[in-house]
Amino acid sequence: MNKKGCGKPYCFTQYAYMKFNKLSLIVLVGGLFVLLTSCRSAATPEQAGVLYVNQLIYADQDPRFSKTFKQGDQVVQSLDKKRDRLMKELVTNLSLGADVSQKQKEALGKTWYDSIQKKTSYEIDQVKVIKKKTDYQVFYQVKGLDFTQVYTETMNQLITEMLKDEKLAQDNQRLNALTMKLLTKELKQAPVKKESLKVSLRFKRVGKQWEMVEMSQNETDVANVLLAFMVGSNNVEHYTEEMSLAVKNSLEAAYQKVRGKELQPENQLSEEKSKESKKKEKKSDPQTKEEVETVETYEK
DSSP states (O other): OOOOTTHHHHHHHHHHHHHHHHEEEEHHHHHHHHHHHHHHOOOHHHHHHHHHHHHHHOOOOOTTHHBBBTTHHHHHHHHEEEHHHHHHHHTTOOOOTTOHHHHHHHHHHHHHHHHHHHHHHEEEEEEEEETTTEEEEEEEEEEEHHHHHHHHHHHHHHHHHHHHHHHGGGHHHHHHHHHHHHHHHHHHHHHHSSSSEEEEEEEEETTEEEEEOOSSSTTTTHHHHHHHHHHHHHHHHHHHHHHHHHHHHHHHHHHHHHHHHHHHHHHHHHHHHHHHHHHHHHHOOOHHHHHHHHHHHOOO
16 A cells, blocks of 8 residues: 555656756756866976976876876886886996996996985076967976986095005905995985986876977987986986096096005105114214214224
């Protein structure tokens, strides 16, 4: 038996009314979502520039990245590969020798990257409009690691150890192991460049998203940004010059230390000879008191 007010016609009408209200609510919510989504403005050039560098340098994994950049997920993978490839190249170019394993090199690279994440910093310096509303160049001021200082300190300590132990230079395995140990130590406490470096990236708006556009034909813009953070140089030429100077200074310091060590016994011997010579000259001088006394004693 049906309850009061719930005869079949009434139940059907009530059911249809409730279904209609539910459908209306879904349509309303869906419409609001579409409206809000369509009204969402694109990120500013500054925001795009920050998201890009945070992903490139710090692997930030910000969920806004894939929404801000065209084919964002693919761009993330590409940036990760570029960062890892340059880090491997930098470690390889240190010429640590065949006795250093790939595992040791990777460990050194990890230490290097950890210092980059913890110590480096940057800020947006300027946004230049190339084409209004679509094309911008974002300039950054970067304070990266001072790798030339890291290298110089490592070499100085290595030379000191080699002078203490002459057999060390003849044992490549020990020498490379020590080099790795010293490099790792210095990278952990690596200083940051005192002066910031200026680098830039170009961003182009595509609809409501962005993409990074290389300004140079050889596509070095991203590499220059990476170098600024990793070694404190804003291009390959600058880094090569600084490292060449660091190597030259280290070799000169080594020469001076080796020369100082070789000359030290000779200096002592020379000083002793000089004292002996003065004594002989003093004895042979007839005007000296010592010689007169000797003659008088002899005559008596």
